[in-house]
Amino acid sequence: MKILQVTAALEQGGVERGTVEMAAFIVSQGVESFVASQGGRLVAELESQGSSHFNLPLAQRNPVTLLLSALRLKKIILTENITLVHARSRAPAWAAYIACRLTGVPFVTTFHGTHRIQNCIKKSYNSVMTRGLRTIAISQFIKTHIMENYGISEQLIDIAPRGFDPQRISPDKVTADQLNLLKKQWQLDDGVPIIALPGRLTRWKGQTLFLDALAQIKELQWQALIIGGAGHKQAYLNELKEQAFSSGLSDRIVFTGDQANIVPFYALADIVVSASTEPEAFGRVAVEAQAMGKPIIASAHGGALETVRDGETGWLFKNNDAEDLADKLRLALATGTDLIRMGNVAQTFVENEYTVEKMCRAEWNCYQRVLTDING
Structure with a gap:
């Protein structure tokens, strides 16, 4: 054969x-x-x-x-x-x-x-x-x-x-030294929740929507990572940076650029977001985040309706609705130590299914x- x-x-x-x-x-x-x-x-x-x-x-x-x-x-x-x-x-x-x-x-x-x-x-x-x-x-x-x-x-x-490949994507694959190095590299504060949005910089991946939602929760403690390369879309990256600046968020948001190994960034995050405004055929981010023991907040369409258990392994928000995404972020940030329990449930779920x-x-x-x- x-x-x-x-x-x-x-x-x-x-x-x-x-x-x-x-x-x-x-x-x-x-x-x-x-x-x-x-x-x-x-x-x-x-x-x-x-x-x-x-x-x-x-x-x-x-x-x-x-x-x-x-x-x-x-x-x-x-x-x-x-x-x-x-x-x-x-x-x-x-x-x-x-x-x-x-x-x-x-x-x-x-x-x-x-x-x-x-x-x-x-x-x-x-x-x-x-x-x-x-x-x-x-x-x-x-x-x-x-x-x-x-x-x-x-x-x-x-x-x-x-x-996902458990040999590549697992909390065990990241050391404390790696996390400390990343925190120092990106000037992240200890004790402040980290919200991560992975995905290449293209409009339908929802970076603009994400920034709109973050602008609605400025009163809360958080710092955010937008992880992904701009490629030939440098103008879009500049637009996002301008949006962050005009919203008064520049000092709380890091644009990391393209990352060959995203696993340590999942480990660094407390909450991972997938904000795609068009339905993902499957959506690897949702599964990979859960595999790393992280709750996921995802748009309620496409593959996420299958890979995210709303309220159990993460939350689903109304597609292209910054206000609902902001509400889910508030809920997640208020969940505190229960995020760890939810992350453990998420990890078990995807290990059994995906x-x-x-x-x-x-x-x-x-x-x-x-x-x-x-x-x-």
């Missing part, structure tokens, strides 16, 4: 991380693992785990490039005697779909996001993610989206929620189901 995963690139992000995690699981099952992508920083990790990588221009949407990539994938499938192809993003999925049609090899996909549907052309482009023998949804929210927008039978959709092992096992079961249906 030989599995080929196809994705755009292996730089960073949830899709890329999931590809590498699944590749490691495939190898652990004694099966040969192959990945085709445009490459990136995760290739070294992928290959060190025992997978083979093929470098193709799969992040390119040009139809000619896609067709050439399809022909190269066809050659790989035939040369390596691939058993099943698993595509994880749209442009590469088209190349993989064509290659599978040419070779007769089974094709499955993972639907990672809602993929905006502005018109019929866009919907047709997105539809490749439902053209496999089975489609894997990363949450119940995404499963419902697929059924409602693409007319796919529920029986052809498997759910494989994303997961690990990488469970995610990979669900995708593996999809492979087995497809091959059993074909071979009888």
Whole structure:
């Protein structure tokens, strides 16, 4: 048995991380693992785990490039005697779909996001993610989206929620010295609750909403970390800093920039916030924060409705409602030592429901189901 995963690139992000995690699981099952992508920083990790990588221009949407990539994938499938192809993003999925049609090899996909549907052309482009023998949804929210927008039978959709790696994300992975160093580096005060908002700096991640909410609780003691890089959106970062200044919050808010290792920041926080104004397909922040024993405050839509138990492992607030977010922050800050108890409940919850092992096992079961249906 030989599995080929196809994705755009292996730089960073949830899709890329999931590809590498699944590749490691495939190898652990004694099966040969192959990945085709445009490459990136995760290739070294992928290959060190025992997978083979093929470098193709799969992040390119040009139809000619896609067709050439399809022909190269066809050659790989035939040369390596691939058993099943698993595509994880749209442009590469088209190349993989064509290659599978040419070779007769089974094709499955993972639907990672809602993929905006502005018109019929866009919907047709997105539809490749439902053209496999089975489609894997990363949450119940995404499963419902697929059924409602693409007319796919529920029986052809498997759910494989994303997961965290307990070997990487755990309170045990952070030392007191690391925390003290971070406090000194970012000039954080001892004894003052820390509220963290992780996520790349882009408007829909809700940094503006977060600052609006903080401005409503200025009378309380807190300090905040906005964790994430601006990339090419320097103007947005400047806008956020100006908003913090005009609200009189500049001395209480730290913009950390991009952080390669976010785990110590979770450990440093007392409360973690996910303020996305558009629904997250899954939302790793909510799960990772809980895995670190931290209560999460999240927008009440998308994947958070599944990963956060309102009032038990954290709180949900009305989407895009700064006043309700402020109310939930007041509640959390007033909870005091009970935050620790809530964090412990949260940690147990995600350890039981949302690990990488469970995610990979669900995708593996999809492979087995497809091959059993074909071979009888």
